[in-house]
Amino acid sequence: MMLMGQGKGETIIKLKNNSPGFGDINIPKAIIKTPAGIHEFHNYVRDLTIRIGSGNAGTIALDFVTNNSGGIINVAIQSEDGKGNTAISMTREYQGLAC
Numbered sequence: 001m002m003l004m005g006q007g008k009g010e011t012i013i014k015l016k017n018n019s020p021g022f023g024d025i026n027i028p029k030a031i032i033k034t035p036a037g038i039h040e041f042h043n044y045v046r047d048l049t050i051r052i053g054s055g056n057a058g059t060i061a062l063d064f065v066t067n068n069s070g071g072i073i074n075v076a077i078q079s080e081d082g083k084g085n086t087a088i089s090m091t092r093e094y095q096g097l098a099c
Helices: none
Strands: 002-004 012-014 029-033 041-051 058-063 069-078 086-087
Touching: 029 041, 041 058, 058 069, 069 086
Parallel strands: 002 041, 012 041, 029 058, 041 069, 058 086
Antiparallel strands: none
């Protein structure tokens, strides 16, 4: 899986302010979630900006898993109100090496 933009600040994925399901810090929810599993090779997210918006305190900007190779390259993560649960989560099972 490769999610590739035109560059930080050029390609922007933005969660709307006060989005339903993203407001509770105790029930985090991801904007972008890569597939999980022991055979998830070559997952890349690169050359883009993820904006959390405001009023989304339960947001995980990127929930990322890769095996053998993959990576997060040239990615900016921004919160408009300084709140959010996690910028990058790499806590799911079967996390492997990334370059």
